[in-house]
Structures are given as C-alpha cells and as structure tokens.
Amino acid sequence: MKTRYRRFSTARIIEHWLQLITFSVLVVTGLSQKFYTLGLAQWFIMHLGGIDMVRLVHRGTGILFSLAVALHIGAAAVGIVYKRWQPSLIITKDDIANAIHNVQYYLGSKNYPAMSGKYNYTQKFEYWGILTGGLLMVATGAVLWQPLIATRFVTGEIIPASKVLHTNEALVVFLIIAVWHIYNAIFSPGVFPLNTSIFTGYLSRERMAHEHLLELARIEHSTPEEIRMLHPEECPFEVMPRSEGPADPPKDP
Amino acid sequence: MLILLSILFVASGGVAGTTDxxxxxxxxxxxxxxxxxxxxxxxxxxxxxxxxxxxxxxxxxxxxxxxxxxxxxxxxxxxxxxxxxxxxxxxxxxxxxxxxxxxxxxxxxxxxxxxxxxxxxxxxxxNCHGSHGIVRISGKGAFTNEEQYCMKCHNRPVTMHLKNGERQALVVNTLSLKMSVHGKLSCSDCHFGFSSEEHPERMFRTGRDFSLASSESCRRCHFDKYTKTLESIHYTMLSQGKLNAPVCTDCHGSHEVAPVGKERTASAKRCQRCHAQEYDKYAKSVHGKALFNDHNQDVPVCADCHTAHTIEDPFSLDYRERIPEMCSNCHGKTEIVGKYGLSTNVVKTYLSDFHGITLGLYKMQKGAGAKPRKPIAVCTDCHGTHGISSVRGSDAAVVKSNLLKRCQKCHPDANEHFPDAWLSHYEPSLKRSPFVFIAGFVYQLFIPLIVIGFVLQILLHIWRYAVNR
Structure with a gap:
C-alpha cells in the first residue's frame, strides 16, 4: 500500500507557480490603483517608480496571466476531449448536496462530513470562481488597456463598465484567494502549517483518506467503508462517525 | 458781413489776447x-x-x-x-x-x-522747474506737514527730464491720494530718502525705468507680497530684460492705490491692459457675463485662478496640475455653486476617474522624484480656459461633438463612441449609464455576502474541529 499518491503533475505545479506569481503581482499593482487613497497603496506606487510604472507592470503581468489562463483552458479542453483528463472539476449536483451536508455537519445535525472525490466542493467553487473571474478580468483589462480599440466596436460606456467589473471582480478574486484559499491551504487545522501537495505533487494516503476518501477508494479499487474498517488509524476523526447521535452513513459517490 | 467780422474777431482774439x-x-x-x-x-x-x-x-x-x-x-x-x-x-x-x-x-x-x-x-x-513755464512756489516754509511741503510742487504739472529726451510727469492728485489706502501715510514713507530736508536728484533713462524704480518702494511695507512676486512669471520676464512686465504700480497704481478685493470688476480690468485677448474671451464667458452683466461677485476673476502676486507660468506643468484644485475652490463648495443649481459632484467625479486619479498620483510623484510621463487632462482641457461657456441647455449632440474634438487632442484615434466613456460628471444611475450602475450595485451586494459566507464557513469549520477534538 502506497503511503502517498501523485496528485498533481509537474505541469500543474509549474502552472500554479506561474499563477501564484502573476496573481500576486496583479493584486499588489492592481489593488494599489483601486485603493489609491490609502497610504500603503501610495507608498507602494511611489516606491515602484510612479503610477505609470505600476500600470506598465500590471499590464505586462496581465498579459502573462492571460496567457497562463489561455494555456490552462486549452490544455484542459484538449485533455478532456482526448480522455486523458477526468472532468473532476465540473460542479455537479452532488457538490451542492455536499455543501448543504457539510453545513449540517458543522451545525451538528450530521455525523459525517461529506466525502469528496479528487476535488471537494469548496475547491471546485474556488476553481470556477477564480477561472470565471480571471476571464472577466482578462476581457475587461484588455478594454481598459486599449479603450480606443474597444470603442471601435462597442459604445463608450463599456469603458466605465469595464472599470467597475475589473476592479470589483479583482476584489472578489482577491478575497477568494486571501480568505478562502489561504485558509484551506494554510490555516485550516487539518493542513496547518501548509498543504504542500501543489508544490510537491504528492499527497499522503492519510490526507487522501481525510480529504478525498472517494478518490482514494477509486485509486485503491476499494470503498470508503473498507478503507475505514481496514485502516481506522489512518482515518482522522473528521471522517469517523461521531460516538453520539444517530448513525448517518456516508453517501456513495 | 457782421457775422464774418465777428468770427474773424474771435478767431484772432486768442493771438491778440496773448501778444497784447x-x-x-x-x-x-x-x-x-x-x-x-x-x-x-x-x-x-x-x-x-x-x-x-x-x-x-x-x-x-x-x-x-x-x-x-x-x-x-x-x-x-x-x-x-x-x-x-x-x-x-x-x-x-x-x-x-x-x-x-x-x-x-x-x-x-x-x-x-x-x-x-x-x-x-x-x-x-x-529738470524740475521747466524752462519757460516756471511758476511761483508758495508756502514760504510754513507747512504743517510733510505732505503740504511736497505738494507745493507736486500738485503742479512738474516733470523730470529723462535721458531719452522724454519728460516724466511728477504731478500727484491730492484728492486721489487722500482717497487711496495710503491716504494717511507721509510722502517719505514711500519716497525713502526724500523729505523736507533732502531731495536727491535722480536720473532715469526712460519712464519705464522710473516706474520700475518707484515700485521698489512698495516692498518696504508689503514685503510678503513682494517676495511672492519674485516667484512670478512677471518677475521672471522682468529679469530676462522684458521691461514691460508689470510691477506693483502697474496694477495697483501709485498714488491712487485702491482697496483690493472689494470690486472684482476692477481687479479683472487691471489685467486687461496687457492681456486684452484673454480678457475679451473672459468677458464673453459664463463667468465674465455674470460678473459684468449681473455684477455677480461669486464668479472668479483673473486673480482667483492666476493669483495676484505669485503669478505662475500658466503653461507650466505645476500650474496645470493645480487647475482642478482651482476649479474646486468654487465648484467643490455647495455654498458657492449650490445657489446656481450646480452640483459639487463635478469635482468628485473627475477626481475619482482615470484622469483625476492619475493627476493626483502625478502630483505626489513629483515629491517622490518620479517624473510624470505626460500631462493629464484637467478641467480646462474639456471646458476651455478664459472662454468657458455653460453647457446648461445646450444640445447634447453638440456637446458630445465638442467633447470628441477635445478627446482627440490627446487621443487622435478616438471615434464618436469614445466620449461616452466619460460619464460627463454624472454618477451612474439606472437612467444614466444603467450598465455601469447595475454592475456596481451587484458587486456592492455580492462582495459583503461572499465575505460573510467565507467567514461563517471558516468559523463553523474551526468550531466543528474543536468540538470533535
């Protein structure tokens, strides 16, 4: 029995690094423009060489980010079409049910947390939030960068509208990453101090059983129940039924 | 015949009267x-x-x-x-x-x-007495004050010779002097070195040299104003040898200095002497018409934008960057523009838009040493400077057409859609720019909801974790 499983390929690790770097630069150079009245934003703008430099860096990084997004979508489309990738990030109705189930679990009306496959519902929502937000940012960023070209095809109102969409969506994406992603990848009690899988490419079997039980069962050609019964010591308490309360058997994938 | 003789008599009377x-x-x-x-x-x-x-x-x-x-x-x-x-x-x-x-x-x-x-x-x-028109100087030394002493000569058409052959009038109108803000001063307060004891002879090349030297007297009392003028474009021109650049006495007069600030029309007219073209444009502008036709004292005159003494080069980048601040001195104050039905949002909407934000940061950059790349559009680029006209009641198509021309000054490839990128100082609403309004409104709801959702989810997760442990 393996003690760890390959979760991300080298390409995905590189892609994450690229997104991490470009996203960080875009956030710093973008939000400092949005919140230009704040002292910290002004300090940053002045120290980077002025607003023109900040915009230049932001736009240059935006191109890199756009290319990374395009590459990701292209690779995912090809991968899925040629059956080399599982469409494991597609949101299904089970994800909605799992979200409701988990809230019930947190509130104490369910004994088990929802079991997930390769990606749980929070990761899927986060992924699609970032992807759709990213696409919106790319499109509106292009309009803001080249307003003269944009107004050749559409009314001028697209420019202030793009500004509203771009800056607000930036804030949404930033909040998704800064609050939700950072919590789940760093500060969540189950992973603290860091979920290293996106950097190493591997996830321990224990963590797989903990966070992706259905995926583990699929890989090991087993069932969640078998995994629990055969190796209860590897299953963290979150996966185990609570001692009190009515039994609530886990849902099949 | 009698009439003809009478005319001849009258016509010859002047000469006869003198020659007699x-x-x-x-x-x-x-x-x-x-x-x-x-x-x-x-x-x-x-x-x-x-x-x-x-x-x-x-x-x-x-x-x-x-x-x-x-x-x-x-x-x-x-x-x-x-x-x-x-x-x-x-x-x-x-x-x-x-x-x-x-x-x-x-x-x-x-x-x-x-x-x-x-x-x-x-x-x-x-030089002082003239040649053939010498008149008696009365007073016999019994003068009660310095002014009487000086005016015994200077209330007459006394002149001084200039090196260029012209004569400089030295007459002082006593009434004007008394009515001026300096009516209670003694002559020697300004004419330092001159008194009932001293009267040095001075020679000037031209009347302008005399004016320039005379205006130096003002700084003895108005040193703050004088030092401001040293930073002005007028002083720069003067120091470059352009002697027509105005000095104190050109704007304020010499012995008839009037109180400043009370009559704004007079203030505007002072500048007209040298800046006639600008004055004419101003007089036809929405501000000028209100000043001259309605005697409206709220509208700006030259000195409100250009200042009275620290008059800066209006084509300098520093001056340009302060234009929104100048306009906001009135258009940002409800107590001034509110009574004319004008919104103070014009300033806020400019400052929160691309050009306004950039301008604000450019101004900070100068202190930080980073040089702005290019001038940024300010109020006057769209509204004009001296000839500002009201857009109230104007045809929207005409306004848009004019705006496009102004946009094209900096954005030559701008087409007819481009001016719509600027919301014309209006806040987005369902009536004006509905798409922008709806987008902003949705995010105003969505962002707090998403934050609340995240925080609740995290708190619940931590709580469950703690309870289970």
Missing part, C-alpha cells in the same frame, strides 16, 4: 518760436523742439523778463548758431542762466535743493 501782453522783443522771438517744428539737433543726434507756448510763458513768473534777459547771446539781429554735444549739456549750460539771478546762497535756503547742490554735479534747474 507780450513785449515787442518777446513778440519778435515768438514769431518763430510759437510755431512748432523748429528742431534743434545736437551732435549726438538727439533733438529738441524749440517750440514755446506763448500762454505758458505768459503765465510764468518770468513773463515780465525780456527774452534776452536770459538768452543774452541773442538779440533782435543776432541769432548765433550754437553747438552742444547733447541735450544734457545744453540743459546744464541753460541752467547757468538761472544761476545768474538765483545764486547758491538763495536756493540753498530751500532744503529741497540741498540734495541737488551736494551731488557735486552741476544742477539742472529745468
């Missing part, structure tokens, strides 16, 4: 010298008109003297040709004539002459 009072010798001289056009040319090519007004002469204290009493080298049959190097030499020699009767002992009794006599240079009497 003149001696035979005087009449003979005036046969030529009462006619303009007798020009004396000096060796340095300076020239002097030898014209003499009979009336002026008759009113002078010397009207009883024969011409030859002073001009001893001349007589009825003797009119020698004399050569002088310059006007100054001629005047010095002519003054020697005065000294035949008015000896040093006599004239030194008057302290006003002390400064002239003590210079070591030959005094030129005619």
């Amino acid at each position: 009072r003149l001696s035979e010798e005087q009449e003979r001289c005036l046969e030529c010298h009462a006619k303009p056009g007798i020009i004396k040319v000096f060796q340095n090519n300076e020239s002097l008109d030898a014209f003499l007004d009979p009336n002026t002469f008759h009113a002078s204290v010397h009207h009883d003297l024969a011409c030859t009493s002073c001009h001893t080298e001349f007589s009825g049959g003797l009119h020698p040709e004399r050569q002088f190097k310059s006007i100054q030499q001629y005047r010095i020699k002519s003054s020697l004539i005065c000294r035949r009767c008015h000896a040093d002992d006599q004239i030194s009794k008057h302290t006003v002459h002390t400064g002239v006599l003590n210079t070591g240079k030959p005094p030129v009497c005619t």
Whole structure:
C-alpha cells in the first residue's frame, strides 16, 4: 500500500507557480490603483517608480496571466476531449448536496462530513470562481488597456463598465484567494502549517483518506467503508462517525 | 458781413489776447518760436523742439523778463548758431542762466535743493522747474506737514527730464491720494530718502525705468507680497530684460492705490491692459457675463485662478496640475455653486476617474522624484480656459461633438463612441449609464455576502474541529 499518491503533475505545479506569481503581482499593482487613497497603496506606487510604472507592470503581468489562463483552458479542453483528463472539476449536483451536508455537519445535525472525490466542493467553487473571474478580468483589462480599440466596436460606456467589473471582480478574486484559499491551504487545522501537495505533487494516503476518501477508494479499487474498517488509524476523526447521535452513513459517490 | 467780422474777431482774439501782453522783443522771438517744428539737433543726434507756448510763458513768473534777459547771446539781429554735444549739456549750460539771478546762497535756503547742490554735479534747474513755464512756489516754509511741503510742487504739472529726451510727469492728485489706502501715510514713507530736508536728484533713462524704480518702494511695507512676486512669471520676464512686465504700480497704481478685493470688476480690468485677448474671451464667458452683466461677485476673476502676486507660468506643468484644485475652490463648495443649481459632484467625479486619479498620483510623484510621463487632462482641457461657456441647455449632440474634438487632442484615434466613456460628471444611475450602475450595485451586494459566507464557513469549520477534538 502506497503511503502517498501523485496528485498533481509537474505541469500543474509549474502552472500554479506561474499563477501564484502573476496573481500576486496583479493584486499588489492592481489593488494599489483601486485603493489609491490609502497610504500603503501610495507608498507602494511611489516606491515602484510612479503610477505609470505600476500600470506598465500590471499590464505586462496581465498579459502573462492571460496567457497562463489561455494555456490552462486549452490544455484542459484538449485533455478532456482526448480522455486523458477526468472532468473532476465540473460542479455537479452532488457538490451542492455536499455543501448543504457539510453545513449540517458543522451545525451538528450530521455525523459525517461529506466525502469528496479528487476535488471537494469548496475547491471546485474556488476553481470556477477564480477561472470565471480571471476571464472577466482578462476581457475587461484588455478594454481598459486599449479603450480606443474597444470603442471601435462597442459604445463608450463599456469603458466605465469595464472599470467597475475589473476592479470589483479583482476584489472578489482577491478575497477568494486571501480568505478562502489561504485558509484551506494554510490555516485550516487539518493542513496547518501548509498543504504542500501543489508544490510537491504528492499527497499522503492519510490526507487522501481525510480529504478525498472517494478518490482514494477509486485509486485503491476499494470503498470508503473498507478503507475505514481496514485502516481506522489512518482515518482522522473528521471522517469517523461521531460516538453520539444517530448513525448517518456516508453517501456513495 | 457782421457775422464774418465777428468770427474773424474771435478767431484772432486768442493771438491778440496773448501778444497784447507780450513785449515787442518777446513778440519778435515768438514769431518763430510759437510755431512748432523748429528742431534743434545736437551732435549726438538727439533733438529738441524749440517750440514755446506763448500762454505758458505768459503765465510764468518770468513773463515780465525780456527774452534776452536770459538768452543774452541773442538779440533782435543776432541769432548765433550754437553747438552742444547733447541735450544734457545744453540743459546744464541753460541752467547757468538761472544761476545768474538765483545764486547758491538763495536756493540753498530751500532744503529741497540741498540734495541737488551736494551731488557735486552741476544742477539742472529745468529738470524740475521747466524752462519757460516756471511758476511761483508758495508756502514760504510754513507747512504743517510733510505732505503740504511736497505738494507745493507736486500738485503742479512738474516733470523730470529723462535721458531719452522724454519728460516724466511728477504731478500727484491730492484728492486721489487722500482717497487711496495710503491716504494717511507721509510722502517719505514711500519716497525713502526724500523729505523736507533732502531731495536727491535722480536720473532715469526712460519712464519705464522710473516706474520700475518707484515700485521698489512698495516692498518696504508689503514685503510678503513682494517676495511672492519674485516667484512670478512677471518677475521672471522682468529679469530676462522684458521691461514691460508689470510691477506693483502697474496694477495697483501709485498714488491712487485702491482697496483690493472689494470690486472684482476692477481687479479683472487691471489685467486687461496687457492681456486684452484673454480678457475679451473672459468677458464673453459664463463667468465674465455674470460678473459684468449681473455684477455677480461669486464668479472668479483673473486673480482667483492666476493669483495676484505669485503669478505662475500658466503653461507650466505645476500650474496645470493645480487647475482642478482651482476649479474646486468654487465648484467643490455647495455654498458657492449650490445657489446656481450646480452640483459639487463635478469635482468628485473627475477626481475619482482615470484622469483625476492619475493627476493626483502625478502630483505626489513629483515629491517622490518620479517624473510624470505626460500631462493629464484637467478641467480646462474639456471646458476651455478664459472662454468657458455653460453647457446648461445646450444640445447634447453638440456637446458630445465638442467633447470628441477635445478627446482627440490627446487621443487622435478616438471615434464618436469614445466620449461616452466619460460619464460627463454624472454618477451612474439606472437612467444614466444603467450598465455601469447595475454592475456596481451587484458587486456592492455580492462582495459583503461572499465575505460573510467565507467567514461563517471558516468559523463553523474551526468550531466543528474543536468540538470533535
């Protein structure tokens, strides 16, 4: 029995690094423009060489980010079409049910947390939030960068509208990453101090059983129940039924 | 016939009236010298008109003297040709004539002459007293104050000779002086070095040199204003040798300085003397019409934007960057523009838009040493400067067309859609820019919801984790 499983390929690790770097630069150079009245934003703008430099860096990084997004979508489309990738990030109705189930679990009306496959519902929502937000940012960023070209095809109102969409969506994406992603990848009690899988490419079997039980069962050609019964010591308490309360058997994938 | 005779009588009366009072010798001289056009040319090519007004002469204290009493080298049959190097030499020699009767002992009794006599240079009497129009100076030394003392001469049309041959009037209108803000000052408060004890002789090349020197007096009291003028474009021009650049007295006057700030129309008109084109545009603008037609004191005059003393180069980047601040001095204050139904949002909407934000950061950058890449659009780029017109009631298509032309100054490829990128100082609403409004509104709801959702989810997760453990 393996003690760890390959979760991300080298390409995905590189892609994450690229997104991490470009996203960080875009956030710093973008939000400092949005919140230009704040002292910290002004300090940053002045120290980077002025607003023109900040915009230049932001736009240059935006191109890199756009290319990374395009590459990701292209690779995912090809991968899925040629059956080399599982469409494991597609949101299904089970994800909605799992979200409701988990809230019930947190509130104490369910004994088990929802079991997930390769990606749980929070990761899927986060992924699609970032992807759709990213696409919106790319499109509106292009309009803001080249307003003269944009107004050749559409009314001028697209420019202030793009500004509203771009800056607000930036804030949404930033909040998704800064609050939700950072919590789940760093500060969540189950992973603290860091979920290293996106950097190493591997996830321990224990963590797989903990966070992706259905995926583990699929890989090991087993069932969640078998995994629990055969190796209860590897299953963290979150996966185990609570001692009190009515039994609530886990849902099949 | 009677009418014709009457006309002839009246017409000849002036001459007869004057000549009747003149001696035979005087009449003979005036046969030529009462006619303009007798020009004396000096060796340095300076020239002097030898014209003499009979009336002026008759009113002078010397009207009883024969011409030859002073001009001893001349007589009825003797009119020698004399050569002088310059006007100054001629005047010095002519003054020697005065000294035949008015000896040093006599004239030194008057302290006003002390400064002239003590210079070591030959005094030129005619510089102050003139030549043929000399009038009596009364007062006999019994003056109650300095002003009376000075005005015994300076309320008369006294002049001084300038090196360029012109004369500088030195007359002071007593009434204007009394009505001015300086009415209670003594003459020597401004004319430092001059008093009932001293009256140094000064020579100026031109009347402009005299004005420039005179305006220096102002700084003794108004040093703060003076130092401001040193930073102005007017002083820069002056220091570059452009002597027409205005100094204190050009705008405020000399002896008739009026209180500033009370009458804004007068303030605007001061600038008109040199800036006629700008003034004309301003007079036709929405501001100018309100000032001149309605006497509206809320509208800006020249000094409100350009300042009164620290007048900066209006084409400088520094000045340009302060334009929104200048406009906001009125258009950002409800108490000023509110009564005309104008919104103060015009400033806020500009400052929160691309150009306004960029401008604000450019201004900060200058202090930080990062140089702005290019000038950014400010109020005047769209609204104009001196000829600002009201857009109220204007045809929207015309306004948009004009706006496009202004956009194209910086964005040559802008098409007819481009001006719609600017919301014309309006806040987005369902009526105006609905798409922008809806997008902003959705995010205003969505962002707090998403934050609340995240925080709740995290808190619940931590709580469950803690309970289970």
